[in-house]
Amino acid sequence: MKLFLSKTKEVEGEIEKFLENIQRAGLLFEQALKDYFNERMERFEDKCREIDQLEHDSDEVRRDIKRKLYSYMLLPDSRGDVLGLIENLDNVIDLTKKVVSHFSIETPIIYPFLKDDFIELAETSVKAVCELIGASRAFFCEFSKVNDYLIKVFFWEHEADKIEEQIKRKAFQSDQIETFSRKVHIRYFCERISGLADEAESVGERLSVYAIKRAI
Amino acid sequence: MFTIIFFLSSGLFLGWSLGANDAANVWGTAVGTRMVQFKRAALTCSIFIILGAVISGSGASHTLGKLGSITTIAGAFTVALAAALSVYWMTKLALPVSTSQAIVGAIVGWNIYAGTGINLSSLYKIMGTWVFSPVLTAAIAFLLYFLITLFLKKTNIHLIRLDGFTRTGLIVAGAFGSYSLGANNIANVMGVFTPTSPFNDLKIANLFTLSSVQQLFLLGGLAIAVGVFTYSKKVMMTVGASIYKLSPITAFIVVLSSSVVLFLFASEGLQLFLISHGLPSFPLVPVSSSQSIVGGVIGISLAKKGRNVNYAILGRIALGWIATPVIAAVVSFVSLYFMQNVFIQQVF
Numbered sequence: 001m002k003l004f005l006s007k008t009k010e011v012e013g014e015i016e017k018f019l020e021n022i023q024r025a026g027l028l029f030e031q032a033l034k035d036y037f038n039e040r041m042e043r044f045e046d047k048c049r050e051i052d053q054l055e056h057d058s059d060e061v062r063r064d065i066k067r068k069l070y071s072y073m074l075l076p077d078s079r080g081d082v083l084g085l086i087e088n089l090d091n092v093i094d095l096t097k098k099v100v101s102h103f104s105i106e107t108p109i110i111y112p113f114l115k116d117d118f119i120e121l122a123e124t125s126v127k128a129v130c131e132l133i134g135a136s137r138a139f140f141c142e143f144s145k146v147n148d149y150l151i152k153v154f155f156w157e158h159e160a161d162k163i164e165e166q167i168k169r170k171a172f173q174s175d176q177i178e179t180f181s182r183k184v185h186i187r188y189f190c191e192r193i194s195g196l197a198d199e200a201e202s203v204g205e206r207l208s209v210y211a212i213k214r215a216i
Numbered sequence: 217m218f219t220i221i222f223f224l225s226s227g228l229f230l231g232w233s234l235g236a237n238d239a240a241n242v243w244g245t246a247v248g249t250r251m252v253q254f255k256r257a258a259l260t261c262s263i264f265i266i267l268g269a270v271i272s273g274s275g276a277s278h279t280l281g282k283l284g285s286i287t288t289i290a291g292a293f294t295v296a297l298a299a300a301l302s303v304y305w306m307t308k309l310a311l312p313v314s315t316s317q318a319i320v321g322a323i324v325g326w327n328i329y330a331g332t333g334i335n336l337s338s339l340y341k342i343m344g345t346w347v348f349s350p351v352l353t354a355a356i357a358f359l360l361y362f363l364i365t366l367f368l369k370k371t372n373i374h375l376i377r378l379d380g381f382t383r384t385g386l387i388v389a390g391a392f393g394s395y396s397l398g399a400n401n402i403a404n405v406m407g408v409f410t411p412t413s414p415f416n417d418l419k420i421a422n423l424f425t426l427s428s429v430q431q432l433f434l435l436g437g438l439a440i441a442v443g444v445f446t447y448s449k450k451v452m453m454t455v456g457a458s459i460y461k462l463s464p465i466t467a468f469i470v471v472l473s474s475s476v477v478l479f480l481f482a483s484e485g486l487q488l489f490l491i492s493h494g495l496p497s498f499p500l501v502p503v504s505s506s507q508s509i510v511g512g513v514i515g516i517s518l519a520k521k522g523r524n525v526n527y528a529i530l531g532r533i534a535l536g537w538i539a540t541p542v543i544a545a546v547v548s549f550v551s552l553y554f555m556q557n558v559f560i561q562q563v564f
Contacts, residue, residue, distance in 0.1 A: 008374075008376045008377045008379070008380050009377075011376050012374050012376050012377065015376070073250075074376055074379055074380075075375070075376065075379045076249060076250040076251055077249045077250075077251065077379075077463065077464050078375070078379075082375070139375070140374055140375045140376070141372050141373075141374050141375070142372045143368070143369075143372075144369055214375070
């Protein structure tokens with residue numbers, strides 16, 4: 001029993017580390033974009049590297065959790081759901097890395113009249129991610145609260161959609177943006193940032209199914 | 217010796233089939249969901265069934281004895297064989313069957329054949345218990361479901377750790393269930409042989425004495441254990457994977473509730489304790505573990521506000537209360553006739 005408890009503690013710790021990594025990556029994503037919009041490029045690049053490292057660490061932790069769940073024969077009944085959740089959460093951190101990497105490579109021009117909207121969009125998308133992490137933690141420890149968190153995930157995703165549409169309308173109606181290609185470029189990045197909230201919503205929907213299955 | 221083994225063989229066959237089928241009621245979900253490995257389940261099950269049979273098996277046997285004390289070993293052989301054949305035949309026809317009900321029917325068949333008259337008060341007590349036991353299991357499972365849900369809400373145990381606790385819980389409940397199954401159902405297997413037990417009391421190293429009845433029950437327990445090891449895996453997988461789709465925690469609740477009920481109807485110690493404290497006691501009667509488990513599943517379904525209650529199963533259980541003993545009584549009567557007139561054996 002003691003040996004079994006030490007194994008479960010080990011896996012519990014790794015799951016917690018994995019969730020922390022995703023949450024930290026989300027918060028860094030928000031800060032990185034704020035740096036980018038405020039043209040603090042050196043700080044932006046530092047945060048990109050930090051996100052890259054977190055993503056790399058998370059992949060290792062994910063693989064370790066998977067290996068231990070099988071080799072210690074833990075959760076035979078709901079192992080598939082737990083691994084599914086971990087894989088889906090990994091998509092979220094992958095996406096944060098991809099978006100900041102695209103910003104770094106393509107360096108889109110964010111016009112001053114769109115800056116506040118972009119910041120709000122980044123904040124809203126990250127709020128959806130943070131609530132998703134809350135829901136995932138609740139799935140493991142405080143099952144009855146999963147739904148409370150998921151309601152917030154879906155709320156912030158909807159808000160992000162509204163801000164995304166607002167930015168697109170402003171960009172395409174504006175005379176300040178000289179070329180059509182730049183308008184399309186803005187649309188592209190606006191969709192990518194909002195995509196983070198979409199991903200959180202998609203994982204949240206799967207989580208709600210896992211939660212129904214977990215109910216005794 | 218050969219004659220003894222031959223006459224006990226029908227009881228041993230009944231024991232084997234009980235081990236093959238009823239062990240799955242206790243361990244099916246745990247093994248079927250791979251929470252507990254089959255080897256560990258089979259070993260724990262066998263040890264505790266034998267312990268239950270030898271230590272607490274006599275209570276339910278006395279009640280069967282009151283219904284009909286079969287005075288010859290050939291008669292006991294025929295009655296046990298009739299019960300075993302009825303179980304086999306009804307299983308083939310995919311009809312609900314329980315060894316407890318089959319043996320009672322077979323004894324009633326002997327009563328009629330021997331003209332000893334049926335002890336109606338014992339029969340009513342036994343039949344009342346058949347109806348009462350799944351209802352009681354349902355009530356206990358219903359209550360336990362709410363208590364455990366509340367406990368889990370308050371404690372917020374991590375899913376991974378909960379998995380470990382559930383696994384341990386399933387093993388403990390399984391061991392208790394196996395003990396109760398041995399204590400309660402050994403009467404079905406060896407109860408009819410107790411008045412004509414061919415063994416003498418056995419002193420083991422001046423430490424303890426195994427009475428002739430206990431030796432009989434030990435043999436029956438071993439037959440059940442052989443059934444567990446040789447044939448129960450397939451049944452466990454079927455029970456775990458298809459019939460009762462329970463989560464490991466609800467499986468724990470169902471097994472625990474059923475074990476408590478089987479224990480209540482088997483333990484002489486508990487009966488004496490309740491009587492000495494002026495509390496209502498439970499009659500010591502062999503009950504059906506399958507029907508008790510179904511009662512537990514229904515209790516869980518009711519706790520979940522009646523979702524997934526299969527009323528057809530309830531109908532089949534009620535059919536089993538009537539059909540099994542009637543068929544076993546007829547088979548017993550016909551078999552006794554053949555045994556007496558064709559094989560020239562004294563059956564009463």
